[in-house]
Amino acid sequence: MEPPEDMEGRSFVQVMSEKYSPENFPLRRGPGMGVVVVPTVAPQGSPMKDRLNLPSILVLNSCGISRAGDQAEIAAFCAHVIELDLSHNKLQDWHEISKIVSNIPNLEFLNLSSNPLAGMTLEPRCAEAFSRVRRLVLNNTQVSWDTVLLLTREIPELEELFLCLNEYSSVSASSVVCPTLRLLHITDNSLKDWTEVRKFGSMYPSLDTLIMANNNLASIQDNKDILRRLFPNLRSINLHNSGLNRWDDIEKLNFFPKLEEVRLQGIPLLQTYTNVERRSLMIAHLPSISTLNGSVVSDSEREDAERFFIRYHLDYPEEELPYRYHSLVTKYGKLEPLAEIDLRPRCRAQVEVHCEEKVQQVNIRLDQTVAELKKQLTTVVQLSTNNMRLYYIDKCSAFGPEEMKYNTRALHSYSIQDGDEILVVPKTK
Numbered sequence: 001m002e003p004p005e006d007m008e009g010r011s012f013v014q015v016m017s018e019k020y021s022p023e024n025f026p027l028r029r030g031p032g033m034g035v036v037v038v039p040t041v042a043p044q045g046s047p048m049k050d051r052l053n054l055p056s057i058l059v060l061n062s063c064g065i066s067r068a069g070d071q072a073e074i075a076a077f078c079a080h081v082i083e084l085d086l087s088h089n090k091l092q093d094w095h096e097i098s099k100i101v102s103n104i105p106n107l108e109f110l111n112l113s114s115n116p117l118a119g120m121t122l123e124p125r126c127a128e129a130f131s132r133v134r135r136l137v138l139n140n141t142q143v144s145w146d147t148v149l150l151l152t153r154e155i156p157e158l159e160e161l162f163l164c165l166n167e168y169s170s171v172s173a174s175s176v177v178c179p180t181l182r183l184l185h186i187t188d189n190s191l192k193d194w195t196e197v198r199k200f201g202s203m204y205p206s207l208d209t210l211i212m213a214n215n216n217l218a219s220i221q222d223n224k225d226i227l228r229r230l231f232p233n234l235r236s237i238n239l240h241n242s243g244l245n246r247w248d249d250i251e252k253l254n255f256f257p258k259l260e261e262v263r264l265q266g267i268p269l270l271q272t273y274t275n276v277e278r279r280s281l282m283i284a285h286l287p288s289i290s291t292l293n294g295s296v297v298s299d300s301e302r303e304d305a306e307r308f309f310i311r312y313h314l315d316y317p318e319e320e321l322p323y324r325y326h327s328l329v330t331k332y333g334k335l336e337p338l339a340e341i342d343l344r345p346r347c348r349a350q351v352e353v354h355c356e357e358k359v360q361q362v363n364i365r366l367d368q369t370v371a372e373l374k375k376q377l378t379t380v381v382q383l384s385t386n387n388m389r390l391y392y393i394d395k396c397s398a399f400g401p402e403e404m405k406y407n408t409r410a411l412h413s414y415s416i417q418d419g420d421e422i423l424v425v426p427k428t429k
Contacts, residue, residue: 012065012068016054020053058085067093088113139163153178156180163184168190191217215241216242250282261291350363364376364416366412369410370390373390377390392420393420394414
């Protein structure tokens with residue numbers, strides 16, 4: 001019999017029973033849509049027998065769970081469960097967690113995020129319960145690094161590990177490697193020194209994706225040979241909001257032999273550049289990457305970026321030119337600066353105003369209308385606006401004068417250029 005809820009907190013079994021009772025699925029009495037009716041395999045006399053509709057993905061987050069409950073009930077009804085979300089509960093005893101996990105034989109994904117596990121000791125015999133898990137989420141649990149090492153040692157096929165928001169400033173290396181881990185998500189910690197990051201390479205030799213955003217990493221300190229040896233399979237790295245402030249650190253990313261995806265936003269090095277400069281200079285510095293900050297780098301974009309890189313450094317002293325500059329000059333040659341072309345529409349024009357025998361040079365605004373031009377010319381030709389007709393004469397056109405009939409038409413629509421003529425003809429009475 002379950003102990004009173006207010007004495008020991010809510011149990012996994014209690015919450016599961018409440019959430020997945022048939023009363024919550026009034027229209028579901030058979031398999032389908034991810035909801036399954038668990039076969040009657042519970043022990044004789046089980047109070048839960050014949051009355052739970054459990055999906056294979058259990059979501060029991062934020063339910064106040066602090067303990068396991070009847071293990072026989074868990075085993076009876078969770079044999080088919082493959083994913084379990086227990087985030088934002090009150091689990092603080094690894095022994096209770098192991099009771100739950102050990103009775104879910106097909107569990108592959110486990111989320112324990114935001115459970116109060118700081119300072120809690122995991123015994124090796126309890127850690128064995130996690131051996132079938134492939135994806136483990138321990139975000140914001142403040143779980144100790146020793147516990148992480150124990151779990152990775154006891155989980156022989158662990159593929160993804162999430163350790164965000166755990167206040168790690170250092171990690172210890174382990175002599176026992178975790179050869180199956182492909183993804184390590186360890187954002188929002190305090191790993192500032194590359195000597196700590198280096199340890200991931202020796203512990204996780206198959207690491208494919210390293211997500212280290214918001215760690216304020218100061219630099220990448222190892223040389224080419226060490227980086228190639230430590231991270232032979234790293235394909236993707238995320239260093240958003242790190243502390244990198246030298247192009248030398250960016251160039252070292254080229255030493256990871258399989259790296260093809262990089263995320264690098266919010267770093268001090270790039271703060272003084274425009275968005276176009278940031279992307280172009282990054283692409284040019286990283287010739288092997290195919291994706292930068294989530295966007296695919298096309299062949300044409302790469303060529304434009306590399307040419308931009310050469311021109312950007314044209315005025316640099318020889319001793320300050322980056323190594324990449326010389327290799328790109330070998331590829332494209334030493335390029336000339338691009339001509340600066342002002343594509344903004346002209347604002348004014350100097351025209352000749354002809355009226356009977358008078359000819360006068362007048363500077364006119366092209367953003368004004370024909371009616372406004374007439375007002376401007378009243379003092380020039382001594383005629384009222386109602387007593388003049390205007391004709392535009394394009395000196396480069398063979399079509400002759402064009403009457404400017406419409407008072408609301410803007411002058412720039414005539415494509416008036418310097419040297420063109422405006423003919424003013426008095427209206428006959």
